[in-house]
Amino acid sequence: MAEWSVDQVLELAPDAASVSSGRDLASPSKWQSTGANGEAVWGEAKGSGTKPYQTVVARQDGASKCSCPSRKFPCKHALGLLLCLAQGEVPEGDVPVWASDWLEKRGQRETAKAERPERQTTPRSTEKRWSNVLKGLDECEAFMHDAVRGGLLAMSSVRNWDEMAAQMVDAQAPGVARRLRRIGETVGVGPEWGSKAAAELGSLSLLVQAARNIEALEEGFQNDVRAAIGIPTRKEDLPEGNGLVDVWDVVGEVIEIADQLQTSRSWLRGRGTGRWALHVAFAPTYGARLARLIPGQSFAAEARFFSSAWPLRAHLEEISYEAHVPRDSKTPVPGDFAFGSGTTWAEALAETARALAANPWTEWLPVHLRDATLGFQEDRWFAVDAEGIGFPLRWRQTEVNLLGRTGNAPSNLFGEFDGRELRLASAWGEWGVLER
């Protein structure tokens, strides 16, 4: 029977608002009835209508179903129910019919999935896929050329771009689809949209050219092109002898939800080598618990890097928590949370330039600034280093929480940088640790 801790439940929450709403429901008094057995936990919560909301959560992986109209996953009811379970406040009971129906159907789906023969990737299927991709890229390029010839001003309808993106999904190039949708969301929106859209189109055009000439590229760079197009990497593709054994600190994490998929990007830094590694985990939004690494964790492991012109993404093996450093966001732990010494923007930008020169489609790079503060200019917040240089932040609740905790005293800031703005993921200092 899978046990849940409060922390693990809160990590399922898609955003900070869900954490808060889930906590509001973490009390038996908010539930009309609750119960649990080895397989699931269920409950009926009072809602705004006359009928209570019915929620059931599978204990093994946190998959849930709720009759509430929320589009978030998991919803606040699933979170609240799991929190009650984690707090030992749900009695054992007999599963009601409405919950057992869902559990049964779920079980049937899992059985069917397990019995399905695993699709083997053969050279021929790889070739076929690549052929589909190239055909799709031809269509994409023709579309881009039409857009450029006629002018983006005439292409401000998002539907145009979404339709071409759907074609790219059919062509098995989801990475290209994502870029097209992003361009569609940019056209005609906000100041400087013309430059932003033109830049994205240019980058996509380079990708198309690179794909066409992939045979002429070095192996690592070939993989980067495939990754940018959206062809998934597999553990089987990991090169032999590419492992790096170290004690890894999980410095920060970013979770994104798009296209019914949750993606967790956890950034790790090797204590001995100072090397950065990116651990990526996926889970469908309708289903399983995302296998995340929590910021503040530390463990020994061998990181095997996927082949790339600028290797960042790694698969972790032989993980050992003996070197674990306990995490407590309220207790300052200076020294233990050094995560390396941090840099200024000048040093980070030099690294960024090298990374982009190697792999032009690198979207996010890890940046750890030391003695950094926040600044405000032209209606935007900036991450400012010890030398007074700043880059814009993607302003979310994390920055407000940071300012509340630090009073803008110099701290370590960690985030993902795309060459234009920093997405803050964590921060720490003598005042403690803050993540997301």
Next chain:
Amino acid sequence: MSIFRELAAAVQVGTGKMDLPRSGHLNGYVSDSREREILVELGALELMRRAGTTGRQVASYPQPFPETRRIAHGAPLDETRTVDGGVLLEWIQEATRRGFVAPPEALPGLLSERKSYRAFIAPVLGERGRWLAELMEIEVDENPTRDLDAVRTSLQNDYDLLSFHERAEKIERLGRDPQPEDEPIFTRAFSDRRREVREAALEPLLRFPDSLPARELRAIAERAIVAKKSFLGTSLTIIPPEPESLPKWLPRTEVNPRMGPAAVALHDVACYVPPEVWSRAVGMSPRELLDRARRTNFLFALYGAWEQAADRFGGQGWIDAFFSAPSPENWYSTVNLVPLVSEALFESTMIERIKRRDFDGLSRRGRTLSPTLSRAVVEAVSLLEHPRYDLTNVALELHPSVLPLIVKPWADTHIEFQESWRKIVDLRARMLNSLE
């Protein structure tokens, strides 16, 4: 203009409409397509820009003044969201009395998520809290009376010198608690050149019965309702105003399938007229008017509008009438008047409802119930076959004096209730300990 901007501008307009000279940046690149050349050049320039970005000089946002009062480190303010029962308010009062301020980690939540407490949190914000409120653009009234005097004086003396933003903001603030001497200010603002200022002045001005908009709407309302006495009793005739005849400054609702244009016009007028205007016009009490309205074709239009008006303008008779009158079928109220119902009526009505095992409304009172009502709840619940649900749902509102009544005799059914109380007691203790 840089080459990138020139190319980006061409892409916006359409390269088919312009003749762009070749820049010569990609002399080695040959293509049979001019669009491809342009896009590849844009991609290359964007890559160079990202790789060569240098950031900008940004000053750190000034830190708050050092805190002079004691900080209630460890106060679990976040947990008060799940218990309510006035625990947070109690802590705020006690912290203020003892000279404490909220801990830094609680400030963002206190400011952004606890909107209903904004009127009370000012004394425990401290220097950092006030600093954070300012940068989050959240208004916290530290000394409401003094602040409003300053606002009043500013509008009286410097009206023409204020920007329209400032005027609208100050009018809105003054409008939260208008005094008799403020009518000339609102009258002046109501004829301001800017719509934002006029809109801010409308609602407070409507509270002055002799103001122009109040008189105009009152006249429309009085014409819209006619009572006819006959041997069968008094009947009500509703004559909705012509939508085109309504004043242009009146906020309008979209016509929806449930209400036609005439009903919507009636509704929009009624929202902004004190409800006693209607009862005076026809010589009926609020309760009689609510009953009669059911027999008209404008039930939903009037019911919803009168409820909003009761909330907006007050009128204890109307608030109590809404509470005591049975709701019409298919009626869904969006306004919660329960906290405003007079104490005597609430008590007498709820005691009767509780005898019928109807506990709806108790938890919406928003404050602790009287000992009499609390005892009535406990006694009624003791007679239920399954008392657990109902008791735990009102646990937080019951008067503390009834706790001993619940300890026995239902030893096996009061557990969840006791758990709720135990949580409150425990949380209260930890909250108060943070002030030692």
